[in-house]
Amino acid sequence: MIILDVLTVILLVVGLVFFFAGSIGLLRFPDLMCRVHALTKADNIGLACISLAVAIYSNDWLIGLKIIFVWLFILATSSLMSFIIARRINMSNKIISGDSR
Numbered sequence: 001m002i003i004l005d006v007l008t009v010i011l012l013v014v015g016l017v018f019f020f021a022g023s024i025g026l027l028r029f030p031d032l033m034c035r036v037h038a039l040t041k042a043d044n045i046g047l048a049c050i051s052l053a054v055a056i057y058s059n060d061w062l063i064g065l066k067i068i069f070v071w072l073f074i075l076a077t078s079s080l081m082s083f084i085i086a087r088r089i090n091m092s093n094k095i096i097s098g099d100s101r
Contacts, residue, residue: 011056
């Protein structure tokens, strides 16, 4: 049981690191396309790690399966929304810069 607890903590920490990296990417990258890319990728990996940690910690396979399905739904919708945002930017032929602070 102690191995599962350690694995849960490791997955939570890794997930939080990826969320933090995505937030830093959102603030530091120069244009909207880079920001969307960094945020989508890092947050999906972070959510995967946290979802796996919660599924392991729940000790019930049905709850764990539900959590994995929620993660897959969020993975699909966030990827789709980042694609729609990037396509809209590409169609408008504008690059929105982060220099207008």
